[in-house]
Amino acid sequence: MQYIRNFCIIAHIDHGKSTLADRLLERTQTIHSRDRKNQLLDDMELERERGITIKSHAIQMEYKYKGVSYILNLIDTPGHVDFSYEVSRSIYACEGALLVVDAVKSIQAQTVSNLFLAIDRNLTIIPILNKIDLPVANKEKVTYEIMYLIGCTSEEVIYSSAKEGRGIDKILEAIICKIHPPKGNLKAPLQALIFDSFYNTFRGVEAYFKVINGQIRKGDKIKFMSSGKMYTAEEIGNLRLKHISKSIIRSGDxxxxxxxxxxxxxxKVGDSFTSVNRPAKAIIAGFKKVNPMVFAGLYPEKTEDYDNLRVSIEKLHLNDASLTFFPESSIFLGSGFRCGFLGMLHLEIIQERLEREYGISVITTIPNVSYKVFLKCSPTDIFLVDNPSDMPDIFNIERLEEPYIKASIITQVNYVGAIMSLCIKKRGMIKNQYYLMPQRVELIFEMPLSEIIFNFYDRLKTISKGYASFDYSPLDYRFSDIVLVKILINHQLVDALSTLEHRSNAFYIGKKMCKKLQKIIPRQQFDISIQATIENKIIARETIKAVRKDVTAKCYGGDISRKRKLLLKQKKGKKKCSLLVK
Structure with missing residues (x-):
């Protein structure tokens, strides 16, 4: 174990994590020159298109330092706030972390968030100032910010340019010298932590694990400690660019x-497995439980695709443990699933992966958060509602509570006023502000989670000209005046379009949805009414006018009564069509 180093890379989006991982793989000769390409570990087409890391990627390297060969296990992590659960899983499998900071953009909110996750787990932090080759890089200023953030000296900060390959040897030296080897008892019963998994069509489930104590051999009988199910280790090995089969994996690897x-x-990701012949007594504790923040319904476009959608979501859940789901049904959309996500980008990525990887087109309902409902008949009973169609009658509700978050925004001083105005409009309350530097400030807000789901991040980036970064963490539930906005089409309730909104936003949301539906729904032979209601009161209405056929075109003259007769006949026909639809 003394020659093993387990570490991850944490940073904000576009600070050079994936490029630095590429250079480390090249320097340790883990990949051949013919296999070299940018974002090597980002194997999903979606990751390459968007230029972001969506999934954590683990790989093993070998590096000789002072004549001794070391095994380096690297985990490249995502940088977006919606994939913070991937980072937390990686941190549990490591003893050290490379903190990568852009020399131009400086410290961002997600950098701070991931750093605190690593510090809580007592990981050794190696600060790296990346992109020093850029002409606008401000090394002195950003170095001072890093020193202020983690309490290190300027000599401990490693200057690098992942694009040009500068500073890579110093980083590898720091990994070996500063990160301590894993701790574990080789003679103890087997205890291994599963930190990732995915589904192989031909071989079944492949699980990535870290051996905490003991050792595992090929052919051993193992037992998953949470479910109690037993299997045989048909194949074990190390995570190279291509998996390398091994006969034994020992503690720390x-x-x-x-x-x-x-x-x-x-x-289940976070589960432990042990040996059947010599089982461990306790499960490995402390793994972070996922808490979905945003809920939406996913329904197949074709009803016959329901079973395929179920299998696809189960496979995605295996690969992305932060996705939660359970079956639900809708009067208009049929059978589908209510899914929980960590944010709007997470929802968008899951939807795209379903279409690209499994060929299933889905209909997504309006995203919303989970609310606590207190009933008049039993005030002590509390139940969570994340589907508007499950909301009890308004006259039976004592009160509603919605989730609040602690939002951290790091920006330049010039944009503080505009950002505060935006957060106040979103029902936010400023709690504190810290000056990281004379020109950089961190704003702490408490605000409803429902207010940041739609368009908040884009608005924040627009008003700050891209200089603000955003991170959040859940707080608690608080009383709020929440109402159920229902959408009626031709006086029939469409449950899939219902949404829960704060009373102050309800009219705006209802009017906007009616306008949008008026543009989407095609015209018919009769008028179609679109209404938004709150507590059985209509707050907005739009009408799609009937398609008018010029039935009088064939009249070339004569008495006006001929035209009136044709128009009256058309009017009766449209009335009949409308009654049939109702």
Whole structure:
């Protein structure tokens, strides 16, 4: 174990994590020159298109330092706030972290958030100032900010340019010298932590694990400690660019296991497994539980695709443990799933992955958060509602509570006024502000989670000209005047379009939805009314006018009564069509 180093890379979006990982792989000769390409570890097409890391990627390297060969297990992590759960999973499998900071953009909110996750786990932090090759890089200023943030000296900050390959040797030296080897008892019963998994069509579930104590051999009988299910370790090995099969993996090392598991719900990320012959007594504790922030319904466009959608979501859940789901049904959309996501980008990525990787087109309902409902008949009973169609009658509700978050925004002083105005409009309350530097400030707000779901991040980037970064963490539930906005089309309730909104925003949302539906729904042979209601009161209405056929075109003259007769006949026909629809 003394020659093993487990570490991850944490940073904000576009600070050079993936490029730095590429240079480390090249310097340690883990990849051949013919396999070199940008974002090597980002194997999803979606990651390459967007230029962001969506999934954590683990890989093993070997590096000789002073004549001794070391094993380096690297985990490249995402930088967006919606994928912070991926970062937390990676941190639990490591003893050190490379903190990468852009020499131009400086410290961002997600950098601070991920750093605190690593500090809480007592990881060794190696600060790296990246992109020093850029002409606008401000090394002295950003170095001072890093020193102020983590309490290091200027000599400890490593200057690098991942694009040009500068500083890579110093980074590898720091990994070996500063990050301590994993701790574990080789003679103790097997205890291994699963930190990631995915589904292989031909071989079943592949799980990535870190051996905390003991050792595992190929062919051993293992037992998953949360479910109690037992399997045989058909293949184990290390995570290179291509998996390398091994006969044994010992304490402190990271690897993969294939046991021929076809049931995707048998393995849970964060679970532990042990040996059947010599089992461990306790499960590995402390793994962070996922808390979905945004909920939306996913329904197949074609009803016959429901089973395929269920299997696809189960496989995605295996690969992305932050996705939660359970079945639900809608009068208009049929059978589908209510899914929980960590944010709007997470929802968008899942929807795109379903279409690209599994070929399933889905209909997504209006995203919303989870609310606490207190009833008049039993005030002590509390139940959570994340689907507007499950909301009880308004006259039976004592009160509603909505989730609040603690929002951290780091920006330049010039944009503080505009950002405060935006947050106040979103029902936010400023709690504190810290000056990281004379020209950089961190604003702390408490605001409803529902207010940041739609368009908040884009508005924040617009008013700050891209210089503000945003991060948030859940707080608690608080009383709020929440109402159910219902949409009626031709006086019939469409449950999939209902949404829960604060009373102050309800009229605006209802009017906007009616306007949008008026443009989307095609015209018919009769008038179509679109109404938005709150507590059985209509707050907005739009009408789609009937398609008018010029029935009098064939009249070339004569008495006016001929035209009136044709128009009256048309009017009766439209009335009949309208009654049939109702």
């Amino acid at each position: 990271v690897g993969y296991i294939i046991s021929g598991i076809k049931d995707t719900l048998s393995i």
